[in-house]
Amino acid sequence: MLNIVVVEDEALISQRLIRFLNAELADHTACIRHFSSLDDAEEYLSSHSIDLLFLDLNLHGQDGFDLLKTQMAASYHTIVVSANTDRAIEAFEYGVLDFVGKPFSQERIAKALARALTSGKVNTNPFTSKSLSVERQGRIELVALSDIDYIKASGHYSELVLLDGSTRLHNKSLSHILDILPNDYRQVHRSYVVSVARVKEMLIHQGSQYELLLASGSVIPLGRTYYKSIKNNFSIN
Amino acid sequence: MMVNVTGVKHKLREELHQRLLACTNSFEIDNFIDTLFQTVLFAIKTLRVNALFKLLRSIQYVVLLVLLVWYANSPLAAPENNIQIRSLYSEKLDAHSSSAEWASLTFNDREWKSIAQHGLPSQQAQYWIRNHFTVSSQETHEQGVLLSVLGAYELYWDGVLLGRNGVVGENAQTEIPGDIEGVFHVPKILYTQGPHVISARVSSYHSPDKLRQRTFWILLGRYENLINSGYRQNLLPVTMLGGIIIIGLYFLMMYFLYQRTQQILLFGLLCVSIAFLLLAESYRGLFGYSYDWHLYRLISVLLLNALVAGLLLAFFLQRFSLSHQKIWLGTTLALVLLASFSTEGYDGATYFIFLAGLLSSLCVTFVAVKQKKRDAIAACLSLLFVTILMLVFPRQFMDSYFFLCFGLLVLFTLVSLTLDLRARQKQHEAALLMSARLEIELLKKNIQPHFILNTLTAIEEWIEESPKVAIEFIDALANEFRVMSAMANQKLVPLAQELCLCRSHLEIMGFRTQIKFLLNTVELNENVMVPPAIFHTLLENAISHNHYRSGSIVFSLSLVEQENTCVFRFIAPLVAAQHGEATDRIKSEGGTGLRYIKARLEESFSQHWSLHEEAQATQWITQITIPKLLWLNAKVIN
Numbered sequence: 092m093l094n095i096v097v098v099e100d101e102a103l104i105s106q107r108l109i110r111f112l113n114a115e116l117a118d119h120t121a122c123i124r125h126f127s128s129l130d131d132a133e134e135y136l137s138s139h140s141i142d143l144l145f146l147d148l149n150l151h152g153q154d155g156f157d158l159l160k161t162q163m164a165a166s167y168h169t170i171v172v173s174a175n176t177d178r179a180i181e182a183f184e185y186g187v188l189d190f191v192g193k194p195f196s197q198e199r200i201a202k203a204l205a206r207a208l209t210s211g212k213v214n215t216n217p218f219t220s221k222s223l224s225v226e227r228q229g230r231i232e233l234v235a236l237s238d239i240d241y242i243k244a245s246g247h248y249s250e251l252v253l254l255d256g257s258t259r260l261h262n263k264s265l266s267h268i269l270d271i272l273p274n275d276y277r278q279v280h281r282s283y284v285v286s287v288a289r290v291k292e293m294l295i296h297q298g299s300q301y302e303l304l305l306a307s308g309s310v311i312p313l314g315r316t317y318y319k320s321i322k323n324n325f326s327i328n
Numbered sequence: 329m330m331v332n333v334t335g336v337k338h339k340l341r342e343e344l345h346q347r348l349l350a351c352t353n354s355f356e357i358d359n360f361i362d363t364l365f366q367t368v369l370f371a372i373k374t375l376r377v378n379a380l381f382k383l384l385r386s387i388q389y390v391v392l393l394v395l396l397v398w399y400a401n402s403p404l405a406a407p408e409n410n411i412q413i414r415s416l417y418s419e420k421l422d423a424h425s426s427s428a429e430w431a432s433l434t435f436n437d438r439e440w441k442s443i444a445q446h447g448l449p450s451q452q453a454q455y456w457i458r459n460h461f462t463v464s465s466q467e468t469h470e471q472g473v474l475l476s477v478l479g480a481y482e483l484y485w486d487g488v489l490l491g492r493n494g495v496v497g498e499n500a501q502t503e504i505p506g507d508i509e510g511v512f513h514v515p516k517i518l519y520t521q522g523p524h525v526i527s528a529r530v531s532s533y534h535s536p537d538k539l540r541q542r543t544f545w546i547l548l549g550r551y552e553n554l555i556n557s558g559y560r561q562n563l564l565p566v567t568m569l570g571g572i573i574i575i576g577l578y579f580l581m582m583y584f585l586y587q588r589t590q591q592i593l594l595f596g597l598l599c600v601s602i603a604f605l606l607l608a609e610s611y612r613g614l615f616g617y618s619y620d621w622h623l624y625r626l627i628s629v630l631l632l633n634a635l636v637a638g639l640l641l642a643f644f645l646q647r648f649s650l651s652h653q654k655i656w657l658g659t660t661l662a663l664v665l666l667a668s669f670s671t672e673g674y675d676g677a678t679y680f681i682f683l684a685g686l687l688s689s690l691c692v693t694f695v696a697v698k699q700k701k702r703d704a705i706a707a708c709l710s711l712l713f714v715t716i717l718m719l720v721f722p723r724q725f726m727d728s729y730f731f732l733c734f735g736l737l738v739l740f741t742l743v744s745l746t747l748d749l750r751a752r753q754k755q756h757e758a759a760l761l762m763s764a765r766l767e768i769e770l771l772k773k774n775i776q777p778h779f780i781l782n783t784l785t786a787i788e789e790w791i792e793e794s795p796k797v798a799i800e801f802i803d804a805l806a807n808e809f810r811v812m813s814a815m816a817n818q819k820l821v822p823l824a825q826e827l828c829l830c831r832s833h834l835e836i837m838g839f840r841t842q843i844k845f846l847l848n849t850v851e852l853n854e855n856v857m858v859p860p861a862i863f864h865t866l867l868e869n870a871i872s873h874n875h876y877r878s879g880s881i882v883f884s885l886s887l888v889e890q891e892n893t894c895v896f897r898f899i900a901p902l903v904a905a906q907h908g909e910a911t912d913r914i915k916s917e918g919g920t921g922l923r924y925i926k927a928r929l930e931e932s933f934s935q936h937w938s939l940h941e942e943a944q945a946t947q948w949i950t951q952i953t954i955p956k957l958l959w960l961n962a963k964v965i966n
Contacts, residue, residue, distance in 0.1 A: 102842045103786035106793075128875055149778055174781035194785035 093121040094141040098132045099172065100150045104193070108145060108172060111200040129158055141167050143207050148173040148182070159185050160231050163224035166247070166262040168270065170203050186220035186271040220271050223251065225259040234259055240289070240307045242268060244282035254307055279303060279321060280314040287324050414460040415546065416440035430456055431484035431527040443544065454498065454531040459546055462523045471514045472551030477544050478619045479532035480506040485518050486525060494618065500533040505618040509545075511554045534620035558613030565731040566614070569606040572738055576600035579745075587752075594643040595745060601639055602734050605632040609730070626674035633678045634664060637685020643741075644689050648696035648704055660688040679722060686715050703744040710740050763819065763931055769924055770816050770861050773868075786840055801839045808832040815860040819932050822959045823887075824854035829864050834883075837871055844880035845871070852887045856894050857957040859928035863898060866950055869921040870900035874948075877903070889956065898950045902943065929954065 095112060099105035105125050112123055126132035129150055136144075144162060146169055159182065162169045168188040171179075176192040183190065189203040222233045234251060243250045244265040251259040261268060265284055269276060275286045285305065292304040293313065301313035303321075313321060416437050429435060437458050457477070473490065475483060480494030480503050490513070494506025526546070547554060576599025583593040608629045611617070617625070641660050645653045667680030690711045696704035714733040773779070783805065790798035811829045815821045827849060834845040847867070863885060870883065881901060888895040929937040933954050940951040 101782055101786065101840055103789045103840060104782065107785065107789040110789075127877070174778045174785075177777075193781040194788050 093119050093143070094139070095121060095123045095143045095145065096132055096136065096141050097123060097125045097145045098127075098129055098150070099125070099145070099147045100127045101147075102127075104147075104172075108195075108200065111195075111197045112145075112204070114197065115201045115204050136165070143167055143204075144169045145172050146170070148175060148178070156181070156185070159187070160224050160233065163187070163220075164226045164231055164262055166264065166267065168207050168267060170207065184221045186223060188270060220273075223261060223268070225251065225261050227259060232259070236273070236286075240305060240309055241283060241285040241311055242276075243284075243311075249284075252309070277317070277321065277324070279317050280312045283311050283314075285311060287321070290321075293322070415443050415457060415544070416460070417443050417455055417457045430529070431489075431525075432487035433523070433525045435525075435527075452500075452533045452535060454496065454529070454533075456527060456529055457544070458525055458527040460523065460525050461548070463519065463521050466521060467519065467550075470516070470551040471519050472511055472549065472554045473514060473526060474509060474511045474545065474547040474549075474554045474557070475526075475528060476509045476546075477528070477530055477532075478508075478535040478622060479530040480504060480534075480619075481510070481528040481530040483510070483512055484527045484529075485514060487527075488518060490514065490526075496529050496531040497533060498531070503531045503533045505534045505620045507616050508612060508619045508622055509558070509616060511551070513551050532619075534618075536620070536623045558616070562610035562613045565606050565610050568731045568735050569603050569610075572599050572606070572735070573603035575738060575742060576603055587749075591643060591646040592745070594639060594646055595741065598636065598639040598643050599738060601632060601635045602731075602738070605629065605636055606731055608632055626678075630668075630674055630678045630681065633682045634668075634685075637664065637682050637689075640685055641689045641692060644692045644696070644707065647707075647741075647745075648692065648699070648701040650692060650695060650699075656688060656692060660684060663688065679718075683715075683718060686711065686718060690715055703747070706740050706744060710737050759931065762927065766924070766927055766931060767816050770812065773812070773861070773864075783836075783840070797839070801836070804832060804835045804839065808836055812861070818860055820857040820957065821860045822854060823852060823856050823858055826858050826860065826863055827852075827854065827885075829861060830867055833864055833867060841871075841876070843876050843878055846880060846882045848882055848884040850884070850886055852885065853889060855959040856887070856889070857959060858896075858954070859925075859932050862925045862928055862952070863896075865921045865925050866898050866900070869919060870948065873919075874900065874903050876901075892956050894954055894956045896952045896954075898952070900948045900950075902946055902948050925952075 093116065095116075097105055097108055097112070099108060105127070109123055109125060112121070116123075124135065126135065127150075129146075132144075144165075144167055146159070146162060148156065148159065148171055150158075156178075159169070159171070163186045170189045170191060171182050171187050172191045172193065172195065173182075174193040176190070179190040179192070189206050191199055191203050220236070222235045223239075224231050224233055226232075234253070238253050238255075240252045240254050242261075242265065243252060245260065247264055249261040249263060249265050249268050251261055253259065263271075265278070265282070269278060269284055272284070273286075275288050276284055277287055278284050285303065289305050289307070290303050291306045294302040294304055294310070296302065299315060301315070301318055302310050303313050304310050417440060435458070440458065443457070473483065473485075475481065475493070480492075480496050482492050482496055483490045491510070492506070493510035495502075495504040497503030526548075547557075553560075576596050579592050579596030579599060581596075583589070583596055608625060611625060638657075638660070641656065642653075645656055650656070663684035664681045667684050668677045671677040671680050690708065693704055693708035693711055697708050714737060717733060787798055787801065790801060808829065811825065811832060815825055815829070827847070830847050834847055837843075838845050867883060883901070884897075884899045886897045886899075888897075926939060929939065929952070936955050938951075938953045942949045942951070
């Protein structure tokens with residue numbers, strides 16, 4: 092069951108988007124809800140968990156980038172559907188999964204959908220986020236990637252461990268976060284994600300026990316299954 | 329009583345003047361200028377140019393003051409007697425005595441009255457003046473006598489006739505008036521060391537009754553200097569006259585051909601009146617006239633002075649656009665009238681009238697300074713400077729300082745006005761730029777990516793789902809484009825055209841939102857002119873900021889026509905749930921749409937418009953008041 096929410100204020104466009112989604116998701120059991128304002132959508136989202144959000148950035152004359160920040164802290168992925176393609180890079184920096192320009196074809200919607208459905212695979216976005224939004228004490232806080240030491244799984248959520256030692260809880264799962272992070276972020280353990288640029292040394296212990304020493308001095312485990320790709324990465328560097 | 333008061337006043341002035349002269353004479357002007365020069369050179373070497381300018385600016389008043397004092401005491405100004413002359417006069421005329429007897433050195437005049445500058449008899453009469461003095465040193469240059477008296481006279485040196493000015497007569501018929509100033513050569517044989525008497529037989533039958541003060545001047549000195557004194561004294565005023573009249577004509581020209589603002593007219597008139605005043609003041613020295621014209625010159629000086637004083641005040645009032653202009657002018661007029669009625673003699677009245685104008689202008693500029701008007705400080709300081717000079721040197725002021733002070737004032741004002749004009753030119757250019765920008769903004773409404781891409785997306789959907797609607801929509805779109813581009817380069821369009829644009833926009837929005845939008849217009853005069861797309865923008869704002877969901881939405885536009893103004897009321901329904909939000913949003917943003925409307929109104933009606941917004945329970949009301957222009961009128965203007 093795939094729960095999708097479409098937020099779009101122009102009737103014709105939402106009609107078109109939903110028509111395409113229904114066509115593409117014919118094989119899935121999907122539930123698509125449409126809201127023409129973000130207030131209505133947020134009310135729904137606060138009490139329902141969903142998988143994917145299609146968001147128009149220009150709703151009723153409002154600039155949608157403020158709204159985008161709040162959406163980025165959520166556990167689900169957001170795909171922006173907007174006429175303002177010149178702001179796509181900015182949107183990616185906030186951490187959207189995809190940016191669909193208007194007008195759009197059914198093929199483009201299919202591609203965006205595929206990206207969402209194959210989450211956790213290699214990141215193919217040309218542009219990626221520079222920061223992550225986290226909800227903290229009811230507010231949205233932007234955490235710059237440069238402040239993050241490493242990311243650790245915490246149940247269904249992720250824990251961002253910052254360079255100053257503090258942590259932030261992110262609503263997205265580790266694999267969802269990996270989707271929107273730049274390419275140098277790798278999974279190094281079932282529960283750990285780190286930027287290879289931050290790795291200082293690979294520590295090899297007895298009994299095929301591996302650990303990574305980061306530039307910050309932190310030591311995190313390196314999973315056996317990830318050892319090879321990380322090692323290759325080192326030799327290339 | 330009145331005569332006594334003026335006498336005391338004159339004494340006081342004389343005293344003050346003497347003291348100041350003593351002060352300035354002991355001051356070595358050359359040394360001072362040298363030191364100043366050295367300081368300036370030093371400043372150029374050591375400080376930056378900016379600092380130098382600052383220095384110059386701060387000392388400019390000092391420099392000007394020094395220059396003025398120097399000028400007033402230089403030989404260019406009125407020559408002074410260096411021989412003490414004791415003047416006496418007698419009205420007693422003995423028909424049996426001969427002229428030679430009366431004029432001789434030895435004639436007994438012990439019972440004659442001693443006279444000062446204004447002490448001659450005030451009635452029409454024939455009388456004698458005898459001036460006693462002692463020549464102590466032999467002069468190498470030719471010597472002469474200058475006598476200025478309101479009358480025809482014969483002049484005697486120790487009883488020897490030097491010359492005649494007019495023909496002395498027994499009454500108005502037999503007298504032929506002489507020139508206001510007469511200069512006579514003294515032969516070397518007569519100019520010997522020892523006591524002498526210069527006597528004059530005067531008849532003043534052509535001096536008008538109104539002229540109660542009879543001036544009397546006698547100067548003894550180098551003949552050449554006396555002959556040239558009129559030209560010398562008036563050299564600088566006449567030079568300045570040339571400059572000021574050109575400035576005045578330039579500004580009048582500017583007023584008639586370029587920019588019809590009151591301050592430019594007033595400044596032009598002020599300069600021209602100052603030029604005429606300078607001419608009237610220096611006419612005596614330059615051209616001379618027979619003494620019976622003296623009154624008319626004094627009257628014209630008085631009137632021109634009053635005119636200059638009035639124009640000065642009016643100019644500063646206009647320049648700093650102060651309120652209560654009538655009160656200012658009225659108070660000054662009262663002061664002027666008081667001054668002219670309470671003062672003895674024309675010179676005094678002229679002085680006080682001018683002082684009244686100057687003081688009022690000073691007050692005006694002071695108020696302007698307090699209100700922080702631009703350039704008010706410079707104007708106030710220049711006026712203060714002129715006023716102080718006028719109070720300190722009352723006698724020389726009208727003769728010597730007046731034109732320099734005015735030169736200074738005119739210069740400052742000229743600079744400040746020119747700066748103003750430059751600023752206005754810039755404003756004008758900015759306005760042109762603004763018009764171009766507004767036109768672009770209007771055109772952009774239809775080509776901005778958000779609008780066009782959303783529209784294209786909608787068209788794609790219709791093409792696939794219901795091609796017929798797509799065609800209808802494209803037609804409506806084409807219609808809006810047509811109307812919009814027709815009005816894009818206009819500053820004002822007839823309301824009919826604006827409503828056409830609004831309706832086609834609502835049609836398009838109806839297609840896109842699938843809500844039925846209506847614009848209710850009740851009995852509007854569609855011939856009134858409005859800036860393009862202002863109601864269109866209000867509609868756009870209402871539709872994008874409100875969250876109209878379905879059904880039919882009715883906007884309304886009404887117009888109340890008054891004699892000269894049009895009051896438009898635009899009412900958009902507010903969606904109840906979003907009421908607060910929409911209000912806040914529009915308020916906080918000011919909205920690009922609202923900015924466009926205000927810019928358009930300002931462009932067409934500069935400040936003669938108002939826009940008022942108000943949120944009621946279910947309505948958002950925008951009230952726009954603009955001057956009433958009808959289509960036909962506007963066409964004529966264009």
